[in-house]
Amino acid sequence: MITPGEYLSLLDARLPGLVVGAHVYGSRVLDDVVADSDLDVVIELSSPAELPAVDGADVAVVLAGALEKPVSEVTPLAGAVTPVLWQQLRTVGQTVRGARPSCPGTAAEVEAYCRDNLVSYWKPDFDQAREALPSRPADKPVARDVLLWVGLGPARLWHTIRTGEIVSKSRAGELAAARWPDLPISDLVAARRGEDVTLTNDHIALAIELFDRILADVAIP
Template identity: 70%
Template sequence: MITDYLSFLDARLPGLVAGAHLYGSRVLDDVVADSDLDVVVEVSRLVEVPSFEGADVTVVLAGSLERPVSDVTPLAGEVTPVLWQQLRTVGQTVRGTRPSCPLDDGDVEAYCRANLVEYWDRLFTAVRAMPSLTRGDILWVGLGPARLWHTIRTGEIVSKSRAGELAAARWPDLPLLDVVAARRDPSVSLTASHAQAAVDLFDRIRADVTT
């Protein structure tokens, strides 16, 4: 897919794509049926990068990945300490030079802690009020916070599936391996018990990272 995407860009922006770097599920060995192509594109000048179905694209000016994330304003998408950490550790450069993505000590942990409060706390307030959750809802809320939990504890960026496995090992009474299996296999059923497990997991994560 990345080859097709770069060919698409080169045909529309000839000579302007200076770098391309993969991150996310394709470098974390966690590709499932609906996985996007997560890619950071470096362009040599200000330009609008056309959309491409199935690609989640962050666009920056060439050289931006050698600067602290707080100094970078993307042309499209979002830049975060977690993205910088992925690119500098597990990211795959498919065009250009592998970036250094400098980070200050504690940037990644601070971002993850803030995200737990600013995004996930608010989301779970809504989740608790819902009479039921869809399969997609359960997969999202059941695995997303686990990734932050692991990164806060270790600094390591892992996939959603791996985070679910790690959380299951920490809290084996919760049916989290079912959620991991359902992410990989659409035939695996999820029920209200799995929705409740997602809520319980979030509460345990919040307690675990604040002790």
């Protein structure tokens, strides 16, 4: 698991003098690091350049000064930038090089992005899973990483829509479990944290049901 310091050292060796800002977000700052957690980081460059690909690093690259603009005005050099990323950087992000960015934005922009993401990004996957589940063999192994991603990811958006707060996948699972105690969402949280939980087709069905309840709870038809 690469650290911010190790990653910056690698970049400085490849791109001397170009990296003027580095800002960590995601699991590293949300107290949710697990065995396969990436280093989520935004890198600011003084001039355009291509960063080397590094296993375990999920990187967005912008030109210096971009983080002082609304996200709608920024075209990244690599990776993606969103209102949710901007909010993380201005609230819980950790600056490890350069000045802490302002990342201007509004709560309405964040909520609108989350609502759209539930429909445009997540809903097609759940529609496919709903269609495929009845014919899926009961003894077929469940893709653990995929299930944890789809099972807990929408809950993060649900919580942000309701409160404006950005939380980790594990915390979102805990909050969803408290909201819907009849669903075994705690199994997904425990599995994410490395506990020995056997995931089955029932947990795929759980993820689908949770997604449906999330849409209903935030009034998305």
